[in-house]
Amino acid sequence: MKKILTLVFVSAIGGLVTLGAYKLFLEENKNIVLTTTESQPNFLTTNNVSNLKNNYEMPDLTIAAENSINTVVHVKNLAVSSGEMTLEDLFYGRRQQRAHIGTGSGVIITADGYIVTNNHVIDNSQELSVTLNSNKTYSAKIIGSDPKTDIALLKIEADEKLPYATFGDSDQAKIGEWVLAVGNPFNLTSTVTAGIISAKSRDLSGSNTQSFIQTDAAVNPGNSGGALINTNGELIGINTAISSQTGSYIGYSFAVPSNIARKIIEDIMEYGNVQNGILGITGGALNSGIAEKIGVNDTEGVYVDSVVEDSGAEKAGIHKGDIIKEIDNIKVSKFSDLTGHLNAKRPNDVVSLTISRDGSIKTIPVTLFKNNTISLPLVGQVKNAKPEDLKKLKASNGIKIVQLDTKYADYWRNNGVEEGSIITSINDVKIKTIEDAQNILKDKSSYESLRIELINTNGEKERYNFR
Secondary structure: HHHHHHHHHHHHHHHHHHHHHHHHHHHHHHHHHEEEOOOOOOOOOOOHHHHHHHOOOOOOOOHHHHHHHEEEEEEEEEEEEEEEOHHHHHHHHOOOEEEEEEEEEEEEOOOOOEEEEHHHHOOOOOOOEOOOOOOOEEEEEEEEEEEEOOOOEEOOOOOOOOOOOOEEOOHHOOOOOEEEEEEOOHHOOOOOEEEEEEEEEOOOOOOOOEEEEOOOOOOOOOOOOOEEEEOOOEEEEEEEEEEEEEEEEEEEEEEEEEEHHHHHHHHHHHOOOOOOOOOEEEEEEEEHHHHHOOOOOOOOEEEOOOOOOHHHHHHOOOOOOEEEEEEOOEEEEEEEHHHHHHHOOOOOOOEEEHHHHHHEEEEEEEEEEEEOOOEEEOOOOEEOOOOHHHHHHOOOOOEEEEEEEEOOOOHEEEEEEOOEEEEEOOOOOOOOHHHHHHHHHHHOOOOEEEEEEEOOOOOOOEEEEEE
């Protein structure tokens, strides 16, 4: 019994000694290390905290907002459209006309009253009015428009010099850069929202014809035609569309780059219409799947599938199989990178293409040409035929098929129609030029069938009727 008590006593004494040693040495040393003024732990000093705050704080957007808000206007579109046909209207042969008012925004670009907006803001207008941020209202007239890029130019006759926006270089805009969207959402007066550039060269159509700047600045109905402004107060885009299932803003908006808008406006003012510079290739953007399918190692760039006859690309020596990597030192990752840059160019402008061919890199200057082809429904791209083209197939007149519509190409080829065939008449009217074809299609009603006569590449005359 004494041995057990002695053992318990000794254990207790040992535990007390151990606890005392821990409290005396280890815990006190820990406190000394944390509070000493002689050591140099990696804590932020007052200066470091200040620098960190300066690096991460938002830019001052007040000056850009102040300078731009007076350059943005409210656009009101009075349009008249036919209402739903009633039995009474059908009986008496009349159609109800209804007035519709649409609203949007615009940006003043000259002191004498030229205003850029979206084509869809002024489409089908019977009467247009523009209200400035000062609440003055003026009648506006349409100088010109381009549905393809959704840009329109208006003019008002103001009684004073107007504040106007200065164009910036949209090619220099960077992803992550702060921007302002200025417009008139929901019929409100000028409203400013902020965000960053989320992406560039966005194509929403899937047809490789668009090249939008994407932002997360809030844009809602009524903002269309308004300004996208950088922190320097420069106009770098015209707000055009939103990505939404409800019709209201849910995350992303899209703007026509200022370089494209500026070029369209200058063309309208100088030529009365848009001058498109054409490269003359067909193809598509590369990815892993396509690269493997066509047997190339590149996964970025635009693959040249064909070169248009007599185009600037053909004359410059661009070949099928070339991969376009850059245009004018701007990286080309997708087709909209290419078309976005070309949309700001005119016929006879020279662009520098950096291409990959058989593993080697080449830089080739290409002179853009004026578009001499049109898209013929169900057929594809057609152009004016040369005398030798007509002579080859013993045709006295007609236009030449240069590229079949991909959707219907198998149908045509199964019937012996290839590129090079000559279309001699449309809807029983002989055609000699693509202008003839355009005029026939323009006068054709939506209910009328399309009748095409042609001579195929075997010299055989054929007739097709599409309903």
